[in-house]
Amino acid sequence: MQSNESVTTVAYLAKDATRLLKKLIATPSFSKEEEETAELIQTFLESKGVTTHQFLNNIWAKNKYFNPDKPTILLNSHHDTVKPNKAYTLPPFEPIEKDSKLYGLGSNDAGGCLVSLMAVFLHFYQQENLAYNLIMAATAEEEISGSNGVEILLPRLPKIDCGIVGEPTLMNMALAEKGLLVIDCTAQGKPGHAAREEGDNAILKAMKDIEWFTQYRFEKVSDLLGPVKMSVTVIQTDNKQHNVVPAQCQFVVDIRVNELYTFEEILAVIQQNIQSQFQPRSCRLRSTSIAMEHPLIQAGLSLGRTCYGSPTTSDKALMPFPTLKMGPGDSARSHSADEFIFTDEITNGIALYIELLNKVLLPVSEKKQPVKQ
Template sequence: MTIEQLYEQAVLLLKQLISIPSYSKYEEATADAIASFLEQHGIASNRNLNNVWAVNKYFDPAKPTILLNSHHDTVHPNKQYTKDPFEPAVENEKLYGLGSNDAGGCLVSLIAAFLHFYDHPNLSHNLLLAATAEEEISGYNGIEALLGNKDFKATMGDNEPAFAIVGEPTLMNLAVAEKGLMVLDCIAHGRAGHAAREEGDNALYKAMKDIEWFSSYKFEKISEWMGPVKMNVTVIETENKAHNIVPSQCRYVVDVRVTDAYTHEEVFGIISQHVQSEIRPRSMRLRSTAIDVTHPIVQAGIALGKTCYGSPTSSDKALMPFPSLKCGPGDSARSHTADEFIYLHEIKDGIEGYIKMLEKVL
């Protein structure tokens, strides 16, 4: 197919995906739609939970494999939507709809690039397409489950992919590094008492001292691509709702964006040394990642005039124990916003960009 035909097919698929609710953990119908689309184009697909994957026609386990990955789950639409989030409307060259930008445009562009190379007989690498679930909640049944699936692993002869392109909206620039995420559940402990008699030990005041530290502390080491580690307190509450009781506990949540200058354990250790509150990390799975700028796929993008940068947001890239480049059409600033959209030309540019980058390494 020509680029124009690939583009037309990609837009039709994206409109279909927009019209189907696919909140994280409830992506069955979009997984069905993706599998059906591949089947219509003569490509057999495989299914693991709500993850759909396929390989190129002349797949050879003896060759290294390039993973082309993006997700088909979405967040819930926020209350400021003025348009139907499930109506794929085109206005002024913009395609509106929930998941259009994050990450539907990336997904259909990668699928189109996969179609382009599908039946090429003499590629230096295999291509493995994976449309995965639960990215928006960093769930266990998305890319992590797929990478551990025995059938998926057996296809590659139990080898890992050589590298991956992770489709997320980057304006087709090259997110060579990505901050990790560590969420902390914190509890400041005090002693209950009657507020009028100034009894007890106010846990809220203790929490405020720790929160002040979180807001002002500067980590010493600065990452070349991602800058400093960032910490933000995002939730706070006490166990009682009465105005006249000094709270004995105050719970709060801290969002910590970890760079490649520190491990999660190092950041957690520094925090533990400076605050009084009890601190429990929810997870340390989402690690900071980076791909060397000398890697062939990065150099391919640079040769096409793309810019390298460090991404402040996390993605499924964090769960890949092999080199991965985050790159895709659309703008991260539009993700999770009301009346989400992607420009139609961004999809076409995404397809062309992916094909040109892959041509340089295949």
């Protein structure tokens, strides 16, 4: 049970965090256009006496008594948003508080998580005898899996032992994420006149491969993430004329990969089974998982948090150390019209994050690397 003092502290932190979230909602921050929210975040932290660092549109800070001999936990969430969809009935950049909800673009994904983690960082910032270090990183370009977000920032940070990635999970623990592999496929045929028995129709060749993608099932099914899922999402030809048999047909396959397969294994199976030429767009967003035995997970279990595997990707995919995805809000609201977060989700999220970090016991880190600023 929390003491009256700790309840008061959390309430103050939540009030401050909600004020910041309202400012963030009111400031457009589409991916690659996060300059103004980066400035807001930096100003907020520095107003609390925190020394901050900036690289591109990424803001980060270390706890006051950072000790390179201690292990380090990264607290991370993003401040970019998608663009509002046409179904909005409320102004997306106007923070509206009504019926215990705070409406606005980015309120749920992932503004509530971001301001909650910042509040938690401030709670621990001046404590001298922490068992570990904390680094807070508010990063850019998460919504487009961009290269100028957390991926470009990580090499400039001290060595990280593990991390908490703030994404809306109802404060339950997403232990694993499916990887995202997108491939561009091209079926080759020969052009010909549609009125005669000429050419080799590339659409028909593509259809055979599309049928394979639709019907094939990879054998290994994850307890956390389920099966590998392949979806054909785009198709087009190089032909704009109705009377010409197309020589090429391009299609795109979205593949969600569980933690039991590498991308290379997936691509090898595809190579053996389709006739179309194909090329992966990127192999960056690989599937990830964190062990049940990890101190972050054990701390969460002791607080009654449940575990699951997430079908969505996040910056967790770009982190080469164990990470837990966990945050206030609900993933089902992300990218929806009239996006919102319950204000008490922020309060409860801050309290649970603090309890979690108070229970974490990390082994002492062995290898260090210098900070690059």
